[in-house]
Amino acid sequence: MKRMKMASSVLTLMLVFCIILSACGQKENKENGVDDSPKQTQDDGNAENTAENNTKAETVTIKSWDSSWKEKITPDLVDEFEQENSGIKLDVQYFPWNGMHDKYLVALKSNSGPDVINIAVDWTTPFAAMNKLVILDDFIKADNMDLSDFYAGPLETATYNGKICALPYRSETMGLFYNKSIFEEANLPDRAPETWEELIEFSQAATKDDIYGFGLVGNETNNLTARLFILVYSNNGKILSDDRKKCLLNEPEAIEAVQLYVDLYRKYKVVPKSVLENGGKANRNLFANEKVAMYLSGNYDIDPIYSDNPDILMGTAMVPEWKTRRTILAGWNVAITNTSEDKQASWKWIKFLASTEISPRYSATFPSRKSASKHEKYNDPELKPFLDALEYAYPLPQIGQMSQIKEIVYNHTLYALIGEKTVQEAMDEAVQKIDELLQ
Amino acid sequence: MDNKYLIRESIYKKIFSYAFLILLILFAVFPCVWMVLTSIKPAGEIFTSPPRLLTENPTFANYIKVIFHSNIPRAFLNSVLVTVITTILTLIVSILAGFGLARSKFKSLRILSVGILFSQLLPSIVIVLPLYMVFSSLGLLDTYASLIIANLSIVIPMGVFMLKSYFKNVPVELEESAKIDGCTGLKALFIIVMPVAIPGVIAVSIYAFLNTWQQFLYALNFTHSSDVKTLPIALLEFRQQFKVDWGSMMSASVVISFPVLMVFFLCNKYFVKGVADGSVKG
Amino acid sequence: MLKGRLKININVMYVIPAALIILFVMIYPLIYTFVLSFYKNDLFGSSMEFIKFEQYKKLFSDPVFILSIKNTFLWTIGCVSFQFLLGFLAAGVLNQEFIKYKMLIRILIMLPWVLPSVIGVNIWKWSYHSDFGIINGFLKFTGIVNDDIQWLTSGSTAMTAAIIVNVWKMFPFVMLMMEAALQSVPRNLKDAAKVDGCNDVSAFFKVTVPYISATSLTVLLLLTIWTFNAFTFIYVLTEGGPVHRTEILPMFIYKSSFRNYDFGKASAAGVVLFSITTIFSIFYFKFFFKEEKV
Known part of the structure; x- marks a missing residue:
């Protein structure tokens, strides 16, 4: 009995402690950004969702789904927007990357989604094809928005059947990171390799003891296929035929590219043994801890690397050339869902986010507007290669089945990576499955 | 010899x-x-090959990150709420059902008790999608309610099963004599029968607690906002959110395990007895 | 007579809350899944076609599905046998009289079971890391191997590595159960057998086994069911990799639903999984109840 009493008092104490702790956590979160509490508006606090496009008489609440890495940025933007637009209140929810697409998809399918949605470029046309995104042409015309200010690539991702269904605000592509100290140790020149042949040479020189030349991605569908497809494009290979009915990944150019990817690990052995466990973040960790000399990634990794290892001496460059210079364009768009009850207010919010002034702040990498790229924060020499590369960046084929295609390519590349199948065999099988999918 | x-x-x-x-x-x-x-290792010392056992510079930086700059405290509160409510509801429902089944002479109810064990067989993965659809149309996604309801389905069958065998072992004479004294029905249940079955009750509570605390699959699919997420999912996010994955994750793990281990160490005598008795007699 | 009826009714009422919850949260989704398995439905198509058994035909001609069934059996048999053997051995050793500090030993050994799965599995995942994991570090340090083993990413070791984690997690539970069972064997019977000239081994079979058989069978059943449904381990350790080598049926279902959005296929596979567990349990119970009567 005594033991029970002691147990229950300890438990109660712990419970109290935890509640206090989480209250502090909440405050911390409020300062850092997760705050949906009503802000100052002209009218009373709690707003209603009205069916009319009426933003003057009553306050309207717009539900916006955003990404978790924006938790520190968006709240300030929300404040500014709400001050400029009295009568509109924003309710923002943040989603982590893992599972984001699934959640969006299921919500849209069951028509229980938000008003505004923040989506990756590759998701845009598929969602539009499902009729889940509002066509924005009328709004654009009404506001006299100049579409030529957007880069061609991003705009392509936001267009479906000739109509605009989203506004791009973030565009990026990958570049090469290299570790200057490791290069010096290995007597390598103080620059990045310019071709893939050079990259192999440099990697071999740098591989020694527990340091490897190249951080290859062997895990995570999106991260692996992103890098793989860069190689395919660089070798003038294609993923799909122009009519999108056939997969071309088993053609010679593509095979060469996949072979190079696999050879970095199996033949040249310049890649850590844990390759199959390493996704995007893992490779960044390895690079930041100076265990790999080079790896491919976007400029969003620059700050995290320095924050992990402020003393690192690194350089950035464009992805090496092969037969040509071509990389994959990635990025994000904002769109209005078809279940939005107040499309006018939603339009104001997405226009705000994709504008020349705001998109540099909202985007973790680069904006999608030429005018916005002139922002002073992009003058950093480390960022220059990434900005230059936007010229050579093209989006993946914009079709709904792209995520399934990536999954198939990923699985089959793994067969080749672990040596169970040859690259030709693996890709032949992959192409067969993808062709079935495209019928 | x-x-x-x-x-x-x-x-x-x-x-x-x-x-x-x-x-x-x-x-x-x-x-x-x-x-x-x-x-307690500083960031640079985690990624070494060969791995170092001990560090010369122990640091609490990871803990500070976890306790003050992450979603863990909120996730902790969420886990506590969901677990406590689930446990309480489980107890109420299981005690009633277990008692009813133990005392009933109805044949069909006996079949029900076997059926309850069958529901243990149900692979949770099979019902995730339908439950997701249902919760979504009821607007229950991303709420405590969805987690509690889903967790109850896992824990109640076992709870009923355990308590049924406990109650069966309580001699009916006790209730008979209570009836003579004018104490019947629910009152009899709580005043007379339960105290005898306390080890079983404790075992069921601990079972419900441990199971719900680490429930993963449902939380993974039914919640997404940090307001409602429970600890197992919050822990996984360390693989995305934070830069030095393993150090912070390990610290978070220590923080998460602490209450469970405390509960276990303090109550283990009852727990061992309760679980063992419940199944041996069952 | 009326009083008797009333009594029965009250008992039924007590059971109702539990029955309702189970009905809503389990039976309904099960039926839903069953029905869905007869339709072709993926998230991009907005219509559902009724295609009868097409889904099952497609399922059984999918090599990944067949592989997942094989994996599931491998996984279950591997896990359950070692969980039981290790736990039983531990219980037997611990149960001997001369062992001191029994409580302390028991508490320490219970640690894996009490530690939340997600955490335990993540620690193992980190320990298995090909370059920086402590397991490879230890093996190289003691000279047992010269090169890093890729535990979780090589086809030959992944399943074994996963089984080890599950065994680690569950053997304390077995030990707990079997200890209680062993303790219920009356001492005097054991001593009597020894006096009659039985050696340890035959005493074990003649005296101890009858007493522990009920618990053993229950434990084995529970272990099988839990292992069959285990999701967290595989999800965290390998996500079914490398290339489906550790993809057990629950993982296959999850991937079909949430990666490939093929809900029809996932539902069909779910029905298969549930059927296997049910058939197994029916046979088990039949066998078990027969035992009881004897």
Whole structure:
């Protein structure tokens, strides 16, 4: 009995402690950004969702789904927007990357989604094809928005059947990171390799003891296929035929590219043994801890690397050339869902986010507007290669089945990576499955 | 002659037994020890090959990150709420059902009790999608309610099963004599029968607590906002959110395990007895 | 007579809350899944076609599905046998009289079971890391191997590595159960057998086994069911990799639903999984109840 009493008092104490702790956590979160509490508006606090496009008489609440890495940025933007637009209140929810697409998809399918949605470029046309995104042409015309200010690539991702269904605000592509100290140790020149042949040479020189030349991605569908497809494009290979009915990944150019990817690990052995466990973040960790000399990634990794290892001496460059210079364009768009009850207010919010002034702040990498790229924060020499590369960046084929295609390519590349199948065999099988999918 | 043989045999027995137990303890315990050791390492020392056992510069930076700059505290509160509510509801429902089944002479109810065990068979993955659809149309996604309801389905069958066998072992005479004193029905249940079955009740509570606390699959699919997320999912996010994955994750693990381990160490006597009795008699 | 009826009714009422919850949260989704398995439905198509058994035909001609069934059996048999053997051995050794500090040993050994799964599995995942994991570090340090083993990413070791984690997690539970069972064997019977000239082994079979058989069978059943449904381990350790080598049926279902959005296929596979567990349990119970009567 005594033991029970002691147990229950300890438990109660712990419970109290935890509640206090989480209250502090909440405050911390409020300062850092997760705050949906009503802000100052002209009218009373709690707003209603009205069916009319009426933003003057009553306050309207717009539900916006955003990404978790924006938790520190968006709240300030929300404040500014709400001050400029009295009568509109924003309710923002943040989603982590893992599972984001699934959640969006299921919500849209069951028509229980938000008003505004923040989506990756590759998701845009598929969602539009499902009729889940509002066509924005009328709004654009009404506001006299100049579409030529957007880069061609991003705009392509936001267009479906000739109509605009989203506004791009973030565009990026990958570049090469290299570790200057490791290069010096290995007597390598103080620059990045310019071709893939050079990259192999440099990697071999740098591989020694527990340091490897190249951080290859062997895990995570999106991260692996992103890098793989860069190689395919660089070798003038294609993923799909122009009519999108056939997969071309088993053609010679593509095979060469996949072979190079696999050879970095199996033949040249310049890649850590844990390759199959390493996704995007893992490779960044390895690079930041100076265990790999080079790896491919976007400029969003620059700050995290320095924050992990402020003393690192690194350089950035464009992805090496092969037969040509071509990389994959990635990025994000904002769109209005078809279940939005107040499309006018939603339009104001997405226009705000994709504008020349705001998109540099909202985007973790680069904006999608030429005018916005002139922002002073992009003058950093480390960022220059990434900005230059936007010229050579093209989006993946914009079709709904792209995520399934990536999954198939990923699985089959793994067969080749672990040596169970040859690259030709693996890709032949992959192409067969993808062709079935495209019928 | 017999004695010498016995002594030699028993010395071998002793050595083997203790050696075996020590190895077993090392096997059982090393992950926890490794977790604590990693959590106090500074970032640079985690990614070394060969891995270092101890560090010369122990740091609490990881803990500070976890406790003050992450979603863990909120996730902790969420887990506590969901677990406590689930446990309470489980107890109420299981005690009632277990009692009803134990005392009933209805044949069909007996079949129900076997059926309840069958529901243990249900692979949770099979019902995730339908539940998701249902919760979505009821607007219950991303709420505590969805987690509680889903968790109840896992824990109640076992709870009913355990308590039924406990109640069966309580002699009916107790209730008969209580009836003579004018105490019947629910009152009889709580005042007379329950105290005898306390170990079973505790076992069911602990079972419900441990199971819900670490429930993963449902939380993974039914919640997404940090307001409602429970600890297992918050822990996984360390693989995305934070830069130095393992150090912070290990610290978070220590923070998460702490209450469970406390509960266990304090209550283990009842727990061991309760679970063992419940199933042996069952 | 009326009183008797009333009594029965009250008992039924007590059971109703539990029955309702189970009905809503389990039976309904099960039926839903069953029905869905007869339709072709993926998230991009907005219509559902009724295609009868097409889904099952497609399922059984999918090599990944067949592989997942094989994996599931491998996984279950591997896990359950070692969980039981290790736990039983531990219980037997611990149960001997001369062992001191029993409580302390028991608490330490229980640690894996009490530690939340997600955490335990993550620690193992980190320990298995090909370059920086402590397991490879230890093996190289003691000279047992010369090169890093890729535990979780090589086809030959992944399943074994996963089984080890599950065994680690569950053997304390077995030990607990079997200890209680062993303790219920009356001492005097054991001594009597020894006096009659039985040696340890035959005493074990003649005296101890009958007493522990009920618990053993229950434990084995529970272990099988839990292992069959285990999701967290595989999800965290390998996500079914490398290339489906550790993809057990629950993982296959999850991937079909949430990666490939093929809900029809996932539902069909779910029905298969549930059927296997049910058939197994029916046979088990039949066998078990027969035992009881004897």
